[in-house]
Amino acid sequence: MQSAVTPDQSQAMDAPKQGLPVTIITGFLGSGKTTLLNHILTNQQGLKTAVLVNEFGEIGIDNELIVSTGENMVELSNGCICCTINNDLVDAVYKVLEREEKLDYLVVETTGLADPLPVALTFLGTELRDLTRLDSIITVVDAANYSLDLFNSQAAHSQIAYGDVIVLNKTDLVDEATLNELEKKIGEVKEGARILRTTRSQVPLPLILSVGLFQSDKYFDTVDEHNHDAHDHDHDHHEHDDHDHSTCGHDHHDHHDHHDHEHHHHHSDHLENDGFTSISFQTDKPFSIRKFQYFLDNQLTENIFRAKGIMWFDESPNRHIFHLCGKRFTMDDDEWKGEKKNQLVLIGQNLDQNQLLEQLEKCICLPSTTRGKGFGK
Numbered sequence: 361m362q363s364a365v366t367p368d369q370s371q372a373m374d375a376p377k378q379g380l381p382v383t384i385i386t387g388f389l390g391s392g393k394t395t396l397l398n399h400i401l402t403n404q405q406g407l408k409t410a411v412l413v414n415e416f417g418e419i420g421i422d423n424e425l426i427v428s429t430g431e432n433m434v435e436l437s438n439g440c441i442c443c444t445i446n447n448d449l450v451d452a453v454y455k456v457l458e459r460e461e462k463l464d465y466l467v468v469e470t471t472g473l474a475d476p477l478p479v480a481l482t483f484l485g486t487e488l489r490d491l492t493r494l495d496s497i498i499t500v501v502d503a504a505n506y507s508l509d510l511f512n513s514q515a516a517h518s519q520i521a522y523g524d525v526i527v528l529n530k531t532d533l534v535d536e537a538t539l540n541e542l543e544k545k546i547g548e549v550k551e552g553a554r555i556l557r558t559t560r561s562q563v564p565l566p567l568i569l570s571v572g573l574f575q576s577d578k579y580f581d582t583v584d585e586h587n588h589d590a591h592d593h594d595h596d597h598h599e600h601d602d603h604d605h606s607t608c609g610h611d612h613h614d615h616h617d618h619h620d621h622e623h624h625h626h627h628s629d630h631l632e633n634d635g636f637t638s639i640s641f642q643t644d645k646p647f648s649i650r651k652f653q654y655f656l657d658n659q660l661t662e663n664i665f666r667a668k669g670i671m672w673f674d675e676s677p678n679r680h681i682f683h684l685c686g687k688r689f690t691m692d693d694d695e696w697k698g699e700k701k702n703q704l705v706l707i708g709q710n711l712d713q714n715q716l717l718e719q720l721e722k723c724i725c726l727p728s729t730t731r732g733k734g735f736g737k
């Protein structure tokens with residue numbers, strides 16, 4: 361987990377001793393969690409909110425997509441908080457608590473494949489219990505892509521079962537009858553679920569923050585089961601590079617060391633039971649629009665459920681933000697802030713990693729300055 365706080369700030373714990381309210385945002389891949397986070401960050405009035413973001417996939421695309429105002433802090437991670445109660449999350453929360461500046465709120469965005477329960481238990485079952493107060497678990501549901509059968513995902517089921525509030529998002533993409541049907545299905549997973557319909561995750565913040573909906577007594581048995589793990593944690597330890605990932609089964613590579621490389625072949629083994637894996641591709645060369653269009657039309661297989669990317673096309677001066685959720689994709693124009701690059705994360709089940717990486721490699725075109733005269737593009 362990367363941190364915005366330097367080690368010399370880890371002195372005395374004179375930050376809030378207890379009770380920092382915490383909201384966990386969960387929800388399946390592409391449902392609108394980051395959109396909700398941005399909504400919170402731009403609309404909270406006078407509150408200083410810290411954010412912990414956890415992504416599935418080795419390249420952190422979300423950190424480029426999260427709005428950050430002077431009052432907010434963005435902390436990033438490399439994708440572990442869903443594994444189990446783990447030291448990464450606890451360490452990251454300590455860093456937030458140790459900041460000199462007093463914070464009012466902490467929002468944790470899990471990956472789309474995370475079971476929120478272990479994340480919640482981290483706040484209930486470790487020494488964080490006395491320093492934080494779990495306010496609520498908010499579950500974002502994609503109304504256009506809701507299908508627990510299709511996902512065959514234990515995590516997706518858990519997200520709804522443990523959600524204190526269900527944000528039924530993307531209501532613009534489906535009709536009223538579908539929404540009613542979905543609410544019924546959600547009610548089958550969680551009886552009496554509190555459901556809020558939204559477009560672009562635009563929910564009135566008083567309905568989801570500081571609502572005190574989380575009832576820890578519902579979880580006491582589970583907390584006891586997990587407590588032996590929790591007590592292993594040593595919070596004086598702030599070396600994030602050598603924490604133990606032996607049980608995670610996934611790769612913790614530092615991408616920044618490999619900036620010049622064409623792509624990364626890392627393969628995440630998160631929640632292998634659900635069969636989802638991610639493929640990350642990165643290059644400092646532009647794509648050809650025509651070639652990428654061909655990839656989207658002919659090579660993007662149905663088992664790729666989610667994709668997101670920061671895209672650089674030779675033919676365009678703009679930075680493009682690419683999102684694919686289910687069958688629908690969008691490409692939004694934006695401006696480059698730093699160096700131009702292509703970064704793409706594909707998430708799905710039974711992905712043919714080598715083939716997809718090869719196909720993406722073929723989307724690269726030579727920069728215009730070195731290109732031949734008229735051929736080869």
Ligand SMILES: Nc1nc2c(ncn2[C@@H]2O[C@H](COP(=O)(O)OP(=O)(O)OP(=O)(O)O)[C@@H](O)[C@H]2O)c(=O)[nH]1
Pocket residue numbers: 387388389390391392393394395396471472529530531532533558559560561666668683685690
């Ligand atoms: N049409 C429509 N699109 C939406 C809505 N909410 C979010 N989106 C789009 O859906 C895509 C995914 O949204 P994100 O907020 O990135 O979803 P996420 O849950 O953070 O995604 P992961 O973290 O990758 O699981 C983006 O292209 C959003 O602009 C909505 O209400 N309607």
